[in-house]
Amino acid sequence: MRMENKMGKVYLTGAGPGAVDLMTVKAVKVVEQADIIIYDRLANPKILEMAKEGCELVYVGKQDGKHSVPQDEINEIIYQAALKHENVVRLKGGDPFVFGRGGEEAIYLFDREIKFEIIPGITSSISVPAYAGIPVTHRGVTTSFRVVTGHESPNKKISQIEWQSFLNDETLIFLMGFHNIGLITRKLMKYGKGKDYPCAVISKGSTPEQEVVVSTLENIVEDSKDMPTPAIIVVGEVVKLREKIKWTY
Numbered sequence: 001m002r003m004e005n006k007m008g009k010v011y012l013t014g015a016g017p018g019a020v021d022l023m024t025v026k027a028v029k030v031v032e033q034a035d036i037i038i039y040d041r042l043a044n045p046k047i048l049e050m051a052k053e054g055c056e057l058v059y060v061g062k063q064d065g066k067h068s069v070p071q072d073e074i075n076e077i078i079y080q081a082a083l084k085h086e087n088v089v090r091l092k093g094g095d096p097f098v099f100g101r102g103g104e105e106a107i108y109l110f111d112r113e114i115k116f117e118i119i120p121g122i123t124s125s126i127s128v129p130a131y132a133g134i135p136v137t138h139r140g141v142t143t144s145f146r147v148v149t150g151h152e153s154p155n156k157k158i159s160q161i162e163w164q165s166f167l168n169d170e171t172l173i174f175l176m177g178f179h180n181i182g183l184i185t186r187k188l189m190k191y192g193k194g195k196d197y198p199c200a201v202i203s204k205g206s207t208p209e210q211e212v213v214v215s216t217l218e219n220i221v222e223d224s225k226d227m228p229t230p231a232i233i234v235v236g237e238v239v240k241l242r243e244k245i246k247w248t249y
Contacts, residue, residue, distance in 0.1 A: 008084070009088065009115040009116065010081075010115070010116040010117070011116070012092070013030055013091050013092065013119040013121070015039075015042070015047055015093050017131075019044070022122050024119065027121065031047060032052060034051060034052070034087050036081050036084075036085045038058045038077060038081060038088070038089070039057070040061040040092055044207075071101060075105055078105055079108065094121055096121065098124075099149055124205060126173075129234050129238075133248075134239055134245070136238065138238050141169070142236055142238055144169075148173065148175070150178070150181075151176040151177060151179070151180060163188065171234065171237075174232065175232055177233050178233065181224065199216065199217055201215075202231060203229065203231040211227055211228075217235070
């Protein structure tokens with residue numbers, strides 16, 4: 001039987017897609033009550049201004065595509081924080097379980113009998129296209145959408161992405177894939193999508209700095225080459241709907 005401990009509690013918290021006002025009410029509440037916030041690069045820094053006086057802030061994000069702190073060390077930092085503080089917030093961009101490695105952190109805490117709670121965040125995979133006027137589903141256009149990692153581990157000998165399985169009418173959303181956009185577009189064309197198939201890159205989605213480029217699989221690499229990160233890639237006929245649904249930026 002697992003023993004109840006009297007250590008702190010960790011809130012694995014989604015910060016949402018970028019805009020502070022797209023955080024959940026619960027996420028705001030735990031940030032305001034946090035004794036320590038362990039945050040990554042994709043969490044809007046303005047969120048930290050909500051923290052109470054004396055709250056410790058620990059940055060464990062990425063720079064130039066590299067972890068400033070390896071994931072195994074991040075896990076241990078969170079664990080050690082729970083030994084010292086009552087309320088620990090692990091603040092992650094988007095949602096903790098959508099390519100956020102929140103599951104790994106939760107398992108690490110479970111194995112060490114640390115209490116934790118998952119606070120979902122609005123994932124960028126749906127909200128960022130919405131802010132660009134691109135619905136990921138639309139009657140008569142697409143019956144499904146798929147969220148795909150655009151950055152697999154370099155240690156993998158075989159890719160887990162089944163490129164040949166993508167349906168013709170399926171909307172594809174690639175997260176963390178901007179640096180691999182050339183590979184992504186080549187793979188999609190290799191496995192059957194036409195060079196004129198519509199796609200878009202959305203940079204800094206949901207923020208005032210949002211930029212959107214609409215193009216084709218053949219031309220998107222060149223057309224989006226100067227866009228800043230973070231950026232997501234949307235591929236599908238729904239991209240064309242932006243002409244009428246575009247409502248901001």
